[in-house]
Amino acid sequence: MCLFQSVMNYFPEEVLEHVFDFLTSHRDRNAVSLVCKSWYSVERFSREKVFIGNCYAVNPERLIARFPRLRSLSLKGKPHFADFNLVPHDWGGHVYPWIEAMAKSGINLEELRLKRMVVSDESLELLAKSFPNFKSLVLVSCEGFTTDGLAAIASNCRFLRELDLQENEVDDRKGQWLSCFPESCTSLVSLNFACLKGEVNVAALERLVARCRNLRSLRLNHAVPLEVLQKILVQAPQLNDLGTGSFTHDPDSETYIKLKNAMKNCHSIRSLSGFLDVNGRCLPAVYPICTSLTSLNLSYAPGIFNNELIKLICHCKKIERLWVLDTIGDKGLNVVASTCKELQELRVFPSDLYGVGNAAVTEEGLVAISAGCPKLNSILYFCQQMTNAALITVAKNCPNFIRFRLCTLNPVVPDAATNQPLDEGFGAIVQSCKGLTRLSVSGLLTDQVFLYIGMYAEQLEMLSIAFAGDSDKGMLYVLNGCKKLKKLEIRDSPFGNMALLSDMGKYETMRSLWMSSCEVTLGACKTLAEKMPRLNVEIINENEAGDGEGEASFDDRHRVEKMYLYRTLVGPRTDAPDFVWTL
Amino acid sequence: MEKSGPGLETELRLGLPGGSGGEVEKNEKKRVFEEFDGCEDKAAVHKNQVVGWPPVAAFRRKNSFNGGKMYVKVSMDGAPFLRKVDLTMHKGYSELVRALEDLFGCFGIGEALKEDEENYEFVPIYEDKDGDWMLLGDVPWEMFAESCKRLRVMKRAEAKGVGLHAKDLLKGLSKEE
Numbered sequence: 001m002c003l004f005q006s007v008m009n010y011f012p013e014e015v016l017e018h019v020f021d022f023l024t025s026h027r028d029r030n031a032v033s034l035v036c037k038s039w040y041s042v043e044r045f046s047r048e049k050v051f052i053g054n055c056y057a058v059n060p061e062r063l064i065a066r067f068p069r070l071r072s073l074s075l076k077g078k079p080h081f082a083d084f085n086l087v088p089h090d091w092g093g094h095v096y097p098w099i100e101a102m103a104k105s106g107i108n109l110e111e112l113r114l115k116r117m118v119v120s121d122e123s124l125e126l127l128a129k130s131f132p133n134f135k136s137l138v139l140v141s142c143e144g145f146t147t148d149g150l151a152a153i154a155s156n157c158r159f160l161r162e163l164d165l166q167e168n169e170v171d172d173r174k175g176q177w178l179s180c181f182p183e184s185c186t187s188l189v190s191l192n193f194a195c196l197k198g199e200v201n202v203a204a205l206e207r208l209v210a211r212c213r214n215l216r217s218l219r220l221n222h223a224v225p226l227e228v229l230q231k232i233l234v235q236a237p238q239l240n241d242l243g244t245g246s247f248t249h250d251p252d253s254e255t256y257i258k259l260k261n262a263m264k265n266c267h268s269i270r271s272l273s274g275f276l277d278v279n280g281r282c283l284p285a286v287y288p289i290c291t292s293l294t295s296l297n298l299s300y301a302p303g304i305f306n307n308e309l310i311k312l313i314c315h316c317k318k319i320e321r322l323w324v325l326d327t328i329g330d331k332g333l334n335v336v337a338s339t340c341k342e343l344q345e346l347r348v349f350p351s352d353l354y355g356v357g358n359a360a361v362t363e364e365g366l367v368a369i370s371a372g373c374p375k376l377n378s379i380l381y382f383c384q385q386m387t388n389a390a391l392i393t394v395a396k397n398c399p400n401f402i403r404f405r406l407c408t409l410n411p412v413v414p415d416a417a418t419n420q421p422l423d424e425g426f427g428a429i430v431q432s433c434k435g436l437t438r439l440s441v442s443g444l445l446t447d448q449v450f451l452y453i454g455m456y457a458e459q460l461e462m463l464s465i466a467f468a469g470d471s472d473k474g475m476l477y478v479l480n481g482c483k484k485l486k487k488l489e490i491r492d493s494p495f496g497n498m499a500l501l502s503d504m505g506k507y508e509t510m511r512s513l514w515m516s517s518c519e520v521t522l523g524a525c526k527t528l529a530e531k532m533p534r535l536n537v538e539i540i541n542e543n544e545a546g547d548g549e550g551e552a553s554f555d556d557r558h559r560v561e562k563m564y565l566y567r568t569l570v571g572p573r574t575d576a577p578d579f580v581w582t583l
Numbered sequence: 584m585e586k587s588g589p590g591l592e593t594e595l596r597l598g599l600p601g602g603s604g605g606e607v608e609k610n611e612k613k614r615v616f617e618e619f620d621g622c623e624d625k626a627a628v629h630k631n632q633v634v635g636w637p638p639v640a641a642f643r644r645k646n647s648f649n650g651g652k653m654y655v656k657v658s659m660d661g662a663p664f665l666r667k668v669d670l671t672m673h674k675g676y677s678e679l680v681r682a683l684e685d686l687f688g689c690f691g692i693g694e695a696l697k698e699d700e701e702n703y704e705f706v707p708i709y710e711d712k713d714g715d716w717m718l719l720g721d722v723p724w725e726m727f728a729e730s731c732k733r734l735r736v737m738k739r740a741e742a743k744g745v746g747l748h749a750k751d752l753l754k755g756l757s758k759e760e
Contacts, residue, residue: 084635141642167642195642300647325647350637353644353729382637407637440638466636491635 013038017046026051048072053486053511055093055117056536059570060101071110072136073098077117079514079564080464081489083141086516086562088542090577096123097575103130111136111162118142124149128156135187136162146171147198154180162190164217172198179204188212192219194243194274194300202228210235219243222276227255233262241295242266244274248303251281260285273297280308290315294342297323299349310335320344320375325351326360326382333365337372345378350409363390363416370397378403385416386443391425395432404429405440411467411492414444421445427452430460437484440464450474454481462487475499479506489514497524504532512566523556525563529583536572537565537583653728655709659687659736670728676720680707683736692736696720706737 020043023029033043049072052058064070077093095117102109109131119142127134134157147170153163154177178200181188188208193200200223209215209232217240220229224245233239249256259282269289278301290296293316298304302325304312309324310332316322319340326348328336336343346369348361363386370376370393377400386408406426415422422443430436430453437459441449445468453460454477461484469475475495478488479502488510496519507513507528522539529537540562572582653670666686673679680693694703696719707719711730719727719734 081635083640084638085641086635141640167640169642195646299643302647349643349647350639351647353637353639382639409637411633411636464638466638492633 013042016042020046045069049111050074052076054566054568055095055098056570056573057511057566057568060098062569063098064101064105064107068105068107070102070107072113073102073109073111074113074115075117076115079489079512080116080487081491081514081516082116086491087564088540088577088579090118091540091580092573092575092577093117094123094575095119096126099123099127099130107131108133110134111138113138113140114142115140116142118144119149120144121146121149121152125152128152133159135159136164138162138164138166139168140166141168143169147173147175147177147196150193151175151177151180154178154185155182158182158185159187160185161187163188164190164192165195166192168195170196172196174198176201176204178208181208183207183211186211186213189214190217190241191215192217192243194219194221194245194276196221196223199223206231206235213238215239217241217271219273220245222246225249226259226282230255230259230262233259233266237262237265238268239266240268241271242269242274242289243272244276246277247275247282248277248279249282251279251284256282256285264288267292269293271295271297273300275301275304278303280305283308283312286312287315291317293319295319295321297321299323299325299347301325302327302351306332314339316340318342323347323349325349327351328361328365330361330365330368333361334368334372337368340373342375343369343373344375345403346373346376347380348382349380350382360384363387366390367393367397370394375400377401380405380407380440382407382409384409385413386422386425387415387417388420388422388425388428389415389417391422392428395425395428399432399434401429401433401436403438404433404436405438405464406442407440408443411442412444421448423448423452427456430456435459438462441468442466446470447474447477450477454478457482459484461485463489465490465493467492469493469495472496472499472502476502479503485509486511488512490516490518492517494519496520500524501528504528507532507535507565508567510567512564514562514564515560516562520560520563521556522554522558522560525560525565526556526583528565533571534567534569535565536568537563538576539563539581539583541579541581653731655731655733657683657686657734657736659689660738660741662687668734670731675724676727680719683707683734687736695739704739706739706741707734708737709734 016039020029020032023032026049029043029047033040044066046069047067048069050063050067050070051074052063053076055075055077075095075098078087078091081087082091093116095114103126110133112127119139124145127137137153153160181204185208200221202224205224206228209218215236216238218232218236219241220243222245226247226249229244263285266289270293272286272289272293272295275298280303283304290312296316296319298309306327306329309328313332313335317339320342322336322340322343322345324347328348336346351360361381361383363383366381366383367390376398379401383406386406414420415425423446426441426445426449430439436457439453439457439460439462441464447470450469453463460482463478463482463485472495474493475490476499478485479499495515500515500520501524525537525539529535539560576582654667655670656665657668658665668679668682668686670679673682676696677693683692684690691703692705692707695706708716709719709727709731710733711717712732716735
């Protein structure tokens with residue numbers, strides 16, 4: 001026993017527990033639990049927040065057995081590429097078994113955060129009725145529920161503080177879910193229903209806002225008109241975060257003037273979003289708020305024209321996070337570069353999915369931002385074209401990138417100036433940005449870019465590849481080089497069995513690997529599954545569903561269309577649908 | 584409307600024997616989504632028609648474009664001015680056709696799309712993202728809505744020479760880019 005351990009063992013467990021209280025990050029707590037048996041034990045009894053990045057890596061029973069004092073659970077379900085329709089609808093990721101198990105075990109659940117999971121109304125009802133202290137529900141990119149499920153939450157969760165629905169597919173049942181919050185509910189701090197399609201009872205909404213004096217964050221859906229927004233702001237000038245619903249009205253009307261005055265009175269708003277339906281001439285009402293804004297999301301507001309957008313941005317000198325559509329243009333990005341000196345995160349989304357002709361943003365805008373915004377560390381950039389020279393300049397200007405995601409609208413477009421692959425440009429990024437943890441590459445790319453990534457991207461945890469590379473060597477460079485890699489997702493690239501099988505142990509150090517439309521065969525996947533029992537190797541076969549011949553007709557030399565593998569402690573999952581084979 | 588030009592000699596085509604395969608096709612009859620292995624992929628990639636690319640989340644695709652509305656111009660042969668119609672307001676072709684009939688105060692726009700229908704006055708066509716004029720109704724509604732840039736209600740007299748029933752249209756057309 002080392003000196004340190006013997007010293008620490010003089011402390012009673014309560015002291016250790018108190019020390020561990022200061023550790024808030026999951027990684028720190030995970031690290032601490034590995035030190036020795038007594039630390040593992042103290043840590044597990046004191047842990048209240050658990051994050052599970054892949055819901056199939058463990059199961060509810062193990063979770064509850066290890067962390068009996070669990071209060072807050074975060075779960076992620078489907079792989080990232082599910083966002084782009086690459087994963088069939090009923091692949092899995094159901095939350096019900098988790099809620100059921102926690103309810104049965106008497107877990108005192110207070111918070112549940114889910115991403116890309118299937119959430120049924122039954123699970124919401126069970127959730128609402130099983131946990132009397134339930135306070136916070138955050139659903140991101142989930143599906144499977146309706147407004148009836150929300151009604152159950154509203155009706156039953158007496159101490160609800162947070163109901164945050166981000167980009168979920170929700171069926172509208174035309175019920176009155178918002179009216180289900182009882183008059184006694186005054187505890188709401190955060191309410192976000194921007195993704196809901198249907199009407200809400202605005203009178204109930206106004207009353208709810210009026211009685212929840214601690215409300216800090218409110219994001220409305222498109223069905224809430226400007227007149228109602230005005231009344232709400234009068235009731236809740238203390239808001240920090242506002243998502244407007246519809247923002248269109250006659251700018252000469254009395255309602256609009258009242259809105260302007262209400263907004264002037266909202267001194268605490270730091271985050272603004274929405275404008276789901278907008279009349280640009282109404283935007284000046286928000287100018288007074290703009291001066292203190294740190295976060296602005298206009299990516300769902302295609303109705304704001306370029307010149308109006310630029311005028312708005314000129315007021316946002318303190319902005320740290322900006323999400324916009326590419327209608328902003330290179331010209332608009334130049335304005336951002338000269339105005340927003342505190343900018344840390346920029347996302348530019350495409351406004352025209354088919355990228356025909358309306359050259360929205362190019363490498364020029366990106367270079368301008370990199371030159372003008374010294375604190376920039378995270379970018380998602382959809383662009384018409386890119387050049388190596390621009391990327392090299394960006395790399396030099398911004399060595400602090402943590403996240404760098406570039407998406408050219410044509411996935412294999414070469415350097416716009418030289419017609420060369422974009423290998424050198426991305427190479428410069430990984431070489432310069434030593435803290436890079438997430439990277440998405442696109443454009444014409446050869447194995448060379450992966451050589452650079454393997455060589456330089458030492459902190460890289462997540463890499464997204466599409467239509468890139470020439471041979472297995474590309475994938476090998478990455479697997480051999482990126483020691484901290486956790487998630488690798490690849491589509492439409494010529495990587496095959498040799499790369500897949502070269503270092504099978506590597507996959508146990510990662511959360512998951514996705515490969516679709518690559519060159520891996522069924523035989524290789526079977527080999528991998530056989531040699532690595534602690535991996536689930538799933539093959540997704542949509543074409544064969546319902547075909548009685550199924551597996552028999554599949555030859556080991558057959559190319560696999562979609563493979564998703566992940567480390568797990570609990571073996572093949574029991575809820576896989578017919579078209580998913582766990583090898 | 585583009586007229587067929589000398590460039591068409593370089594088009595690769597497969598035609599049904601006895602069909603109009605030998606004749607010069609006007610662009611508006613060309614089909615776009617075809618099932619060739621290999622060459623479809625490259626062409627598809629260049630035309631940004633690949634599934635899931637650009638990688639925009641499905642929720643965002645459905646909700647952030649044009650405030651959820653898709654207004655396209657509709658012209659009708661003989662009408663002095665154009666109208667606009669919101670494609671998101673309709674769930675399918677029959678609803679759209681009814682809306683067009685309302686807009687122009689006429690009847691029978693959808694007749695040309697029906698099987699065995701011989702007497703029709705109008706032919707509804709649309710211009711897609713590639714600039715090609717396509718007959719309404721061949722592809723699934725969602726695919727049509729995403730690719731339609733404008734509509735035209737053409738008079739039958741303009742569409743001479745080729746059978747217009749969807750089934751008759753040549754399969755297996757592809758264009759080398």
